[in-house]
Amino acid sequence: MTAGPLVVLVGPMGSGKSTVGALLAERLGVPYRDTDADIVAAQGREISDIFVDEGEPYFRELERQAVAAAVAGHTGVLALGGGAVLDPGTRALLAGLPVAYLSMDVEEAVRRVGLGAARPLLAVNPRRQWRELMEARRPLYTEVARVVVATDERTPEEVAQAVLDALELKDV
Numbered sequence: 415m416t417a418g419p420l421v422v423l424v425g426p427m428g429s430g431k432s433t434v435g436a437l438l439a440e441r442l443g444v445p446y447r448d449t450d451a452d453i454v455a456a457q458g459r460e461i462s463d464i465f466v467d468e469g470e471p472y473f474r475e476l477e478r479q480a481v482a483a484a485v486a487g488h489t490g491v492l493a494l495g496g497g498a499v500l501d502p503g504t505r506a507l508l509a510g511l512p513v514a515y516l517s518m519d520v521e522e523a524v525r526r527v528g529l530g531a532a533r534p535l536l537a538v539n540p541r542r543q544w545r546e547l548m549e550a551r552r553p554l555y556t557e558v559a560r561v562v563v564a565t566d567e568r569t570p571e572e573v574a575q576a577v578l579d580a581l582e583l584k585d586v
């Protein structure tokens with residue numbers, strides 16, 4: 415058996431990757447890792463600052479490297495940044511891995527992430543930007559996912575359980 419993440423979570427901003435990822439790690443008794451957090455730690459600045467200072471393509475390259483390092487080096491629960499699947503190399507890397515796509519509809523997204531300045535891609539007109547982002551990304555999340563778990567009207571605990579069931583993983 416090859417070593418690698420036990421679960422990889424993908425999905426849009428606010429779908430609950432960090433919240434559910436931490437719960438899953440606890441349930442499975444393994445470490446949790448988040449590529450957004452890896453980038454912030456390595457860069458010593460927030461993602462919104464990287465977007466403003468260097469632009470999105472620069473961030474995407476940092477993200478590509480962070481995902482490759484985490485997929486190769488982490489055996490626990492791994493959450494990817496919401497846009498990580500935009501990179502074709504990243505999508506190829508995820509092929510065959512236990513990837514769960516956490517989905518949610520637009521109203522739930524606006525309730526959860528609202529107008530938060532920490533999410534630069536939704537800074538202006540979040541509803542419209544959300545729809546546009548999802549039109550481009552839904553096929554990509556679906557392409558890399560082994561399972562799709564809807565998060566609307568579910569608590570984080572219920573989502574974590576649904577991921578375990580869908581991937582046929584047993585907790586400790």
Ligand SMILES: Nc1ncnc2c1ncn2[C@@H]1O[C@H](COP(=O)(O)OP(=O)(O)OP(=O)(O)O)[C@@H](O)[C@H]1O
Pocket residue numbers: 425426427428429430431432433434450495496526527533565568569570573
């Ligand atoms: N199932 C849920 N039901 C209600 N609220 C939730 C649920 N999952 C997460 N949340 C809330 O939604 C917000 C976003 O969740 P979280 O930060 O885990 O998302 P994320 O996918 O990691 O986002 P990002 O891509 O920006 O890192 C948080 O306030 C969290 O408490």
Ligand SMILES: O=C(O)C1=C[C@@H](O)[C@@H](O)[C@H](O)C1
Pocket residue numbers: 426427450461494495496497498532533534535
């Ligand atoms: O969906 C996106 O493109 C992003 C999601 C976040 O996780 C961060 O990686 C960043 O804010 C970009």
Ligand SMILES: [Mg+2]
Pocket residue numbers: 431432433448450493
């Ligand atoms: Mg997160």
